[in-house]
Amino acid sequence: KAGVTQTPRYLIKTRGQQVTLSCSPISGHRSVSWYQQTPGQGLQFLFEYFSETQRNKGNFPGRFSGRQFSNSRSEMNVSTLELGDSALYLCASSLTTGSGDGYTFGSGTRLTVV
């Protein structure tokens, strides 16, 4: 079956712009989580969606937002980009939420802010 698809794979944006990243989970998976990965901070939790509802949010400023659609596809948006937002953004899907089901991650979107 198809894995988790993230688009685009690479993105270069200028400071102050905004960006939208997309994630299509594995068919049938209803939980989607987003993570930011940088060399210094590792994997940092951004938010988790289940059945179109945000269940959890990490410690990121309000510039980071997301949503989930009825088909479980999810998008995250970062407004007013800063240089420090340069990172690998990873989306992970799982069948349920909170049960310990292992995540299936996408290959990520590499965002570079210049």
Added chain:
Amino acid sequence: SQKIEQNSEALNIQEGKTATLTCNYTNYSPAYLQWYRQDPGRGPVFLLLIRENEKEKRKERLKVTFDTTLKQSLFHITASQPADSATYLCALPGYSSASKIIFGSGTRLSIRP
């Protein structure tokens, strides 16, 4: 707040030996613990889940232990191969919410031929 600690130094192992990675956590008792593998530029890949009532779990050449008294998990790769070289991450459910999975910083493992 909860903390997850993995050995931040890279681990270099001779091919054929057993690699042992450590994950320590503090401040609470998670219901389970997960291990992932991550290759450069790729997303992590789920390897194993071990629950609090399980002492040990095996999958092929992988073995995970979970000591809830020591608050520690050990991840073993037996008969290691150069293809096992990667970063290994442990992950726990969040203290405030089980659906918020928190990852350790990972340990980079290198297997030399």
